[in-house]
Amino acid sequence: MKKVMITGIGMLCASGNGKAAAWPAIKAGRPGIGRITQFDASKCTSQVAAEVKDFQSYAIESGLLDRKAARHMARFAQFAVVVAKEAWADAGYTDENRPDMNRVATIFGVGIGGMEVTGESYRTLFDRGPDRLSPLAVPELIPNEAAGNVSIAIGAKGPCQVVTTACASSTDAIGYSMDLIRAGRADVVIAGGSEGCIIEFTVGGFMKMKALSTHFNDTPEKACRPFNADRDGFVMGEGAACLILESEEHAKARGAKVYAELAGYGATADAYHITAPDPSGDGAVRAIEIALADAGVTDRSEVDYINAHGTSTHLNDQMETKAFKRVFGEEGAKKISISSTKSMHGHVLGGAGALEAAITALSIKEGFVPPTINYEKPDLDVDVAAGETPLDLDYTPNVGHPRDIRVAVSTSLGFGGHNGVLVLKKA
Numbered sequence: 001m002k003k004v005m006i007t008g009i010g011m012l013c014a015s016g017n018g019k020a021a022a023w024p025a026i027k028a029g030r031p032g033i034g035r036i037t038q039f040d041a042s043k044c045t046s047q048v049a050a051e052v053k054d055f056q057s058y059a060i061e062s063g064l065l066d067r068k069a070a071r072h073m074a075r076f077a078q079f080a081v082v083v084a085k086e087a088w089a090d091a092g093y094t095d096e097n098r099p100d101m102n103r104v105a106t107i108f109g110v111g112i113g114g115m116e117v118t119g120e121s122y123r124t125l126f127d128r129g130p131d132r133l134s135p136l137a138v139p140e141l142i143p144n145e146a147a148g149n150v151s152i153a154i155g156a157k158g159p160c161q162v163v164t165t166a167c168a169s170s171t172d173a174i175g176y177s178m179d180l181i182r183a184g185r186a187d188v189v190i191a192g193g194s195e196g197c198i199i200e201f202t203v204g205g206f207m208k209m210k211a212l213s214t215h216f217n218d219t220p221e222k223a224c225r226p227f228n229a230d231r232d233g234f235v236m237g238e239g240a241a242c243l244i245l246e247s248e249e250h251a252k253a254r255g256a257k258v259y260a261e262l263a264g265y266g267a268t269a270d271a272y273h274i275t276a277p278d279p280s281g282d283g284a285v286r287a288i289e290i291a292l293a294d295a296g297v298t299d300r301s302e303v304d305y306i307n308a309h310g311t312s313t314h315l316n317d318q319m320e321t322k323a324f325k326r327v328f329g330e331e332g333a334k335k336i337s338i339s340s341t342k343s344m345h346g347h348v349l350g351g352a353g354a355l356e357a358a359i360t361a362l363s364i365k366e367g368f369v370p371p372t373i374n375y376e377k378p379d380l381d382v383d384v385a386a387g388e389t390p391l392d393l394d395y396t397p398n399v400g401h402p403r404d405i406r407v408a409v410s411t412s413l414g415f416g417g418h419n420g421v422l423v424l425k426k427a
Contacts, residue, residue: 003263004178005427007256008091008244009358010083010192013345014050014237017058018086022345023362027400029371031221031344033235039200046212048220049198050237050346052079072136073149074114075196079240079351080146081153084190088154091244092256098155099250105158105186106151107177109170109193111350111414114141116199143350146194150242158186164350166414167309168267169193170241171353171422175265177245187250192242193354203236209275211313212236224347225374226310226340227317227395229381234311237346241355258427259361263407264295270417276315277413279387281323287419288327288409295423297407300328303336305369305408307360308395310340311347316413318382322389337369337403339396344373353412357422360410364426371400 009019014032016022025032033050041047055078059065064082073081084106093099121137139145144162151160159180163173170193177191206212213233216223224235243262251258268290270283277284292300308320324333341359348355363369375397382388405426412420 002182003248003261004181004245005248005251006243006259006262006361007246007251008087009259009361010086010090010242011355011358012052012079012083013239013348013355014052015345017052017055019090026341026344026359026370027368029344029373029398029400031373033223033346034220036198038198041203044203044207045214046203046207047217048213048223048235050235051198052239072140074117074140074145076110076114076194077145077149079196080108080192080194081149083192083240083242084150084154087242087244088190099188101155102157103187104156105177105180105189106147106156106160107163107173107189107191108146108150109163109173109350109354110143110146111164111166111169111195112197112202113143115197115202117141119199119201150190154190156190165418165420166416167349167352168412168414168418168420169350169353171357171410171412171420172267174243174262174354174357174422175267175420178262178265181245181247187246189245190242191245192240193351194240195349195351196238198236198238206236213312222374224312224343226312226343226372227379227391228375229377229379231312231314231317234313235346237348239345239348239355240351241358243354243358243361260364261425261427262422263425264291264297264423266290266294266421268419270419272417275415277319278417279315279319281319281326283417283419284320284323284411284413285326287421288323288411291409291421291423295425297423301332302407303328303409304403304405305363306336306338307356307408307410308338308340309411309413310342310372312342317391318388320411321391321393324393325389333393336394337396338393339370339372341370353410353420357410360408360424364405364408364424367402367404369396369400369403371396371398373398
């Protein structure tokens, strides 16, 4: 079976614009979460989000986004193009040095798509009638335009698709991309995820679901506190990330640098509830075990790091900890460094898996475990009789540290019971 390598990375999130800014901020534990600025959130009980700052100036001035083309893209599609171009250049590809573009696929994960375009279009429809709608409203809002615009921008002519599985979208997209290379259907895949929908509708919808943090509006940098005893909900984020994937043979033939090997993928369904995870952790356990088996990891003590889904909700963090203990054993799980980088960059929804896979690859390459910030009080007082487990693992509290990472796991768990897991190895 072909080995798949990660040879390029592009990142964009609340922690920074571009890999060179975002990764050092995440290593240092600097929060990117603040009060919402993209709309008046005074009517919302949750008024914090992890927004990308100064995006237009960064994207245009860096040459990663054409100003004219950007006018015809929703925010999530603009994000996708920017990170894809950064990753493409990071992999060493240029106009003069290109692979066979008929063998380059573009696979992105998007959870929601151009919701701001949807909102604006409905206002136009109701206020001014259908004849006043933009002719590009539909092409701008549909999720597949992330991959479509990336394919156009780079000239990739292989399969071009978008995966939508809620918060597991881009993890599933990367897993599918790996399978394309293994099956010989592509030599190179531009694989990633994107989301940009911090608008009143989505914040209000998650707010009414009681999924968002509401207790830290005055101290937004403390709002996302995964695995902490007083966590009270997730913080919406936006951004994107892209990985350039290629077969080991293809990468070696051109002398490419390699961040890590993408070694395994597992996906399952809880078949339990439309929003709540199965509290037993069964779906997550099976996805992790499938991914480890796919990666050929028979000795689970080789796993040194887990980038956890870690949403800062009571249900997820409890269930995920239980799943880790079931897979690795009570004592084995305690030897693994775990972190939820969402504590800094927020929950990027459909783009979360790609961003966290990029962070995991960088963690392996540099031998560094990023922290879980805002970890102040362990959640140990739980109802064991009801099946809960103490949250007593090594969540890398507040400060990251060096560690040689042989094998790492990145988990993504989405509404609808979607579980996606990636396994990365040191190359």
